[in-house]
Amino acid sequence: MHNNTSLDGKVAIITGAGSGIGKASAHLFLSRGAKVVAADLKPESVEALSNEWPEFAENIRPFSVNVANKEQVEAMIDFAVEEFGKLDILFNNAGIMDGMVPLGKVDDSAWSLAFDVNVNGVMYAMRKAINYFLERGEGGVVVNTASVGGLNGGRAGAAYTASKHAVIGMTKAAAFEYAPQGIRCVALAPGGVVTNIGIGANADMDMYEQMKPGLALMRGGAAQPEQLAEAAAFLASDAASFVNGSVLTADGGWTSY
Ligand SMILES: NC(=O)c1ccc[n+]([C@@H]2O[C@H](COP(=O)([O-])OP(=O)(O)OC[C@H]3O[C@@H](n4cnc5c(N)ncnc54)[C@H](O)[C@@H]3O)[C@@H](O)[C@H]2O)c1
Numbered sequence: 001m002h003n004n005t006s007l008d009g010k011v012a013i014i015t016g017a018g019s020g021i022g023k024a025s026a027h028l029f030l031s032r033g034a035k036v037v038a039a040d041l042k043p044e045s046v047e048a049l050s051n052e053w054p055e056f057a058e059n060i061r062p063f064s065v066n067v068a069n070k071e072q073v074e075a076m077i078d079f080a081v082e083e084f085g086k087l088d089i090l091f092n093n094a095g096i097m098d099g100m101v102p103l104g105k106v107d108d109s110a111w112s113l114a115f116d117v118n119v120n121g122v123m124y125a126m127r128k129a130i131n132y133f134l135e136r137g138e139g140g141v142v143v144n145t146a147s148v149g150g151l152n153g154g155r156a157g158a159a160y161t162a163s164k165h166a167v168i169g170m171t172k173a174a175a176f177e178y179a180p181q182g183i184r185c186v187a188l189a190p191g192g193v194v195t196n197i198g199i200g201a202n203a204d205m206d207m208y209e210q211m212k213p214g215l216a217l218m219r220g221g222a223a224q225p226e227q228l229a230e231a232a233a234f235l236a237s238d239a240a241s242f243v244n245g246s247v248l249t250a251d252g253g254w255t256s257y
Contacts, residue, residue: 004239008033011084016094018045020195024225030056039063067121090129093145099200100207103158118163139182146187175245184244191251192222220252
């Protein structure tokens with residue numbers, strides 16, 4: 001019987017694949033039969049993966065990318081097609097936090113950095129991949145890692161919150177625009193996940209203190225990255241064939257209150 005959650009024969013790019021949700025997703029996508037371009041700002045983190053997972057070495061290609069750099073992002077899409085002959089799934093997962101800085105204290109460079117990485121990086125990759133999908137004429141899937149901070153305030157600082165709202169906006173816009181061509185665009189909205197992201201080096205602890213009552217609502221505690229990988233793999237698979245423009249919260253119930 002055909003299992004629709006299988007990713008057998010699919011080619012996927014995963015950004016931020018060197019750590020956390022992206023790394024767990026790379027492993028799960030590979031174990032479901034996908035070929036994966038594992039892209040990250042830290043090349044050593046993705047170059048290590050084929051040694052770590054020798055059973056998948058043939059199906060994984062590391063790629064060094066700063067998603068804030070348009071040329072590098074476009075080269076990443078070309079690389080997947082050159083290496084594996086096609087691209088089926090783009091998982092824009094790389095992202096950075098903003099130190100929990102409230103709007104009145106945000107500085108211009110921190111604002112720009114959050115948007116360069118979390119928003120522009122996603123747009124550059126979506127634009128190039130969507131044009132490739134259109135040219136190929138066989139559809140395609142974009143999964144974007146947003147956040148519960150893309151749906152609600154009080155989960156991060158203003159820059160991160162605004163950037164993840166933009167990710168959801170881009171996802172919905174493109175989902176509607178390209179549904180007729182069989183291109184699905186969906187977002188994943190994690191709550192707290194145990195990864196290396198942290199709250200940022202110079203986190204604004206005043207803001208963090210203000211958030212604490214909200215954090216207490218995270219009654220399910222923080223997730224493991226593997227739990228988010230399961231949600232991402234579902235969204236990327238044919239099992240989600242009619243899921244388009246949706247935001248899947250995977251937050252243990254945090255935003256249900
Ligand atoms: N951890 C959480 O609690 C949480 C909650 C909601 C959303 N998210 C989102 O999940 C995604 C993955 O984060 P994570 O928690 O796994 O964090 P992580 O820090 O463990 O992993 C993120 C990876 O992205 C890479 N990266 C950072 N900037 C990059 C850039 N400019 N170009 C390419 N790669 C870059 C990092 O090197 C790292 O390997 C992010 O988009 C984050 O905003 C995380």
